[in-house]
Amino acid sequence: MSKKLYLETHGCQMNVHDSEKAAFALSDLGYEVTTDPTEADLIMLNTCMVREKAARKVYHRIDELKHSFRRVSEKRKGLPIFGVMGCVAQAETDRIFERSQDVRLVLGTQAIVKLPTLVEQIEQGFPRAIDIRLTKDAEFFELDAGVRQTEHVAYITITEGCNKFCSFCIVPFTRGRERSRPADKIVAEAQALAAQGFKEIQLLGQNVNSYGLSGRYHGSFAGEQESDNGVTFARLLERVATESGIPRIKYTTSYPRDFDAEVVRVMDTYDNLCEWIHLPVQSGSNRILRAMRRGYTRESYLEKIAHIKNARKDMSITGDIIVGFPGETDDDFNETLSLAAEVGYDGLYIFKYSPRPHTPAATYTDSVPEEVKTERFLKLQELQDRIQKQRYARYLGRTVEVLVEGMSARSAADCYGHTRCSKIVNFKADKQLVGQLVNVRVTEVKPHSLYGEIVL
Numbered sequence: 001m002s003k004k005l006y007l008e009t010h011g012c013q014m015n016v017h018d019s020e021k022a023a024f025a026l027s028d029l030g031y032e033v034t035t036d037p038t039e040a041d042l043i044m045l046n047t048c049m050v051r052e053k054a055a056r057k058v059y060h061r062i063d064e065l066k067h068s069f070r071r072v073s074e075k076r077k078g079l080p081i082f083g084v085m086g087c088v089a090q091a092e093t094d095r096i097f098e099r100s101q102d103v104r105l106v107l108g109t110q111a112i113v114k115l116p117t118l119v120e121q122i123e124q125g126f127p128r129a130i131d132i133r134l135t136k137d138a139e140f141f142e143l144d145a146g147v148r149q150t151e152h153v154a155y156i157t158i159t160e161g162c163n164k165f166c167s168f169c170i171v172p173f174t175r176g177r178e179r180s181r182p183a184d185k186i187v188a189e190a191q192a193l194a195a196q197g198f199k200e201i202q203l204l205g206q207n208v209n210s211y212g213l214s215g216r217y218h219g220s221f222a223g224e225q226e227s228d229n230g231v232t233f234a235r236l237l238e239r240v241a242t243e244s245g246i247p248r249i250k251y252t253t254s255y256p257r258d259f260d261a262e263v264v265r266v267m268d269t270y271d272n273l274c275e276w277i278h279l280p281v282q283s284g285s286n287r288i289l290r291a292m293r294r295g296y297t298r299e300s301y302l303e304k305i306a307h308i309k310n311a312r313k314d315m316s317i318t319g320d321i322i323v324g325f326p327g328e329t330d331d332d333f334n335e336t337l338s339l340a341a342e343v344g345y346d347g348l349y350i351f352k353y354s355p356r357p358h359t360p361a362a363t364y365t366d367s368v369p370e371e372v373k374t375e376r377f378l379k380l381q382e383l384q385d386r387i388q389k390q391r392y393a394r395y396l397g398r399t400v401e402v403l404v405e406g407m408s409a410r411s412a413a414d415c416y417g418h419t420r421c422s423k424i425v426n427f428k429a430d431k432q433l434v435g436q437l438v439n440v441r442v443t444e445v446k447p448h449s450l451y452g453e454i455v456l
């Protein structure tokens with residue numbers, strides 16, 4: 001009889017992709033994925049530490065899952081194996097064991113390849129199994145195109161880790177030093193996904209722009225960068241665009257200092273490179289950008305934005321901003337407001353600062369009171385809502401290409417999908433179109449989505 005794996009994923013696309021890799025790795029041991037945790041033999045929580053709340057949620061979730069097991073326990077011999085993977089596993093191993101005696105497996109972010117061995121050790125009677133090693137030459141887990149858990153959109157890892165050490169960010173401590181995956185493997189994976197029928201791929205990395213640069217910055221914005229292995233991110237994009245046969249290619253996340261004009265030129269050249277750029281600024285104040293150790297200024301960021309706006313394609317720009325970073329004054333925050341207004345983001349993820357363990361900013365003493373953070377958050381959100389309304393209005397009457405991803409949760413007659421510029425669109429359509437690319441004329445603009453009708 002096959003064994004059941006319940007895998008719950010929190011956080012970003014990188015975690016979603018890691019969960020696919022974990023499920024595939026465990027299929028060798030006879031594990032099949034289930035959506036019902038109470039029938040699972042192994043429960044893995046793939047965790048995120050971007051926000052403090054997300055980390056706390058892990059412990060709460062383990063308790064919840066244990067309680068649901070107790071309710072059905074008479075049907076079972078005992079508790080399943082509980083495992084934690086992802087950033088919380090990497091950064092809080094000891095705390096996990098202290099907080100929850102039932103966790104028996106802790107898997108670091110570079111250890112997915114070892115997952116079957118660790119699970120086997122537990123199945124053979126070892127009380128616990130842990131692998132949280134981080135090395136700068138850890139191998140990439142290669143995932144077959146035919147075993148994806150995601151439908152319609154497939155993820156491809158291009159870099160892992162980060163060398164930037166922004167003062168608020170835990171990623172360099174949980175994901176290790178930056179490594180770039182060989183370009184030939186990335187291109188071959190994209191070709192295999194095209195052969196499987198995927199219409200869209202997303203190239204993933206903590207900082208895609210330093211692909212091939214080992215985390216170092218070699219060039220200037222206008223001049224092409226010099227890579228270690230002859231393949232910069234711009235050249236990789238070009239290869240994937242010309243060699244993969246995939247109709248829609250997106251990527252995330254960009255890092256403003258390393259983002260260069262060549263990337264915009266390549267995006268402008270190839271139609272299958274989608275017109276969406278996520279370029280997180282984090283703050284509009286040079287003083288705070290310095291404290292965050294971001295390595296760029298407000299002016300240099302805005303110069304890049306101006307360049308993107310001059311592209312042939314109508315690029316959709318989205319970003320991330322942290323409010324209430326230690327020492328942020330009203331003047332600093334006003335600089336952030338004015339930057340957001342000047343950029344005119346199509347979408348903005350706003351976070352209230354909260355300290356992450358191991359990071360330099362966690363030791364900064366000039367913290368901003370919680371109520372001030374909330375006030376700033378709401379003020380920026382209100383500004384962004386107004387900007388977004390104007391930005392979305394430009395789509396009214398336009399025909400946009402949509403990848404149909406499923407039926408809408410709100411209306412049984414509607415399908416939903418994403419545009420090339422990453423906006424959600426709902427429209428009346430038959431579910432047979434799920435997985436297809438269709439053209440939709442936008443008839444209504446909502447605060448966070450578009451509504452339209454199919455153009456035949």
Ligand code: SF4
Nearest residue numbers: 162164165166169171
């Ligand atoms: S570049 Fe991004 S992932 Fe790297 S340290 Fe800075 S915020 Fe974290």
